[in-house]
Amino acid sequence: MATSSENTIAKATQEVTNDEKETNGTEEVAVEPKTGVSFPVKLDDGKQLNCVGLRKKSMVMGQASDDIKLTPGSLIEISRLPGFVLKTKVMGEVISKVESELLWAYINMYIGDDPLDKDAKDKFGISLISLF
Template sequence: MNSDTQSTTGNRDTKEEKITENDETELLRDDKEMPVEVERKTGVSFPIELSDGKELKAVGVRKKSVLGLPIKIYSFGIYTDSQKLMGVLKSKIGKAEANTTNEMCRIVIDNPVGITVKMVIVFSNLTMSMVRKNFNETVEAAIRKLGGEKNELTKRIMGEAKDGVKLTRGSELEITCLPGYVLETKVHGKVVNKFESEMLCRACVYLYLGDDPLDKEAKEKFGMSLLSLV
């Protein structure tokens, strides 16, 4: 009786161990096969889909001239809610061939379609104060190009992130334009600010899809993705 009970228990334990091992293997396999796109100039990988379902449409790199030399500051990926984007495009335009990608990008800039720009720092020794100053300046320039005036809300984009925070290579920031023109900012995965501003949402998207984008190749690729939606 006792020996039979021990034998049955031993078999059950062995079976459970095998299930556990198989499950772990499957999890590892899923993790390894998670699709990404690599920004070729920096080698930074971006997942093709975010946890909220937004899909990657283009990757690029932000450069800044220092003493006449182009310095790579961060890589970025542009993500959208494809279904919402498709609905807005189809409601605004007719046949795809009758519209340029520039016109389509302008529709994206002017309408709250749900866009996230994920930025990954590639330049070492940055601080939050440096990023805040540079981002505020570029957004203010975008506001002027959109016909707006200086907006004090630009100072709130990086929100509660402390100026002394070090942004080492691989640090992540996210700017998201939510429905209703709500601008949300994340630093290291933490929400540091969230407020409503139509002009700032449009300006932040304009930086990447406007007339003088931070990376022309990224804008071109994004524009091609719009053609495939309509």
């Protein structure tokens, strides 16, 4: 006779197996070449992903992300404005302004004055540069 905890575990295992069957056959996955991280190409709502976690590659650099050629020594400045606005400047030219409390908190956590992890700050900077 099975206990209630064994029944719960068996049911959870069966649900996970059913979920895997549903997603394995229909979900298209891509691998980001620079990081090796796999991500779904399309989300459940039908929107296209261009890289891990971003629906648009122009999120930080604005519409000019395809037009700007970064050369060695290029200066990218991300600054915080009042009201959770992040302003991105490349070589002195304002490229984008994004107003998002979540984006500001995420970026501040990694590249702020007191980062959560100094190694993570360095890795974040390197991976951010590799996206461009």
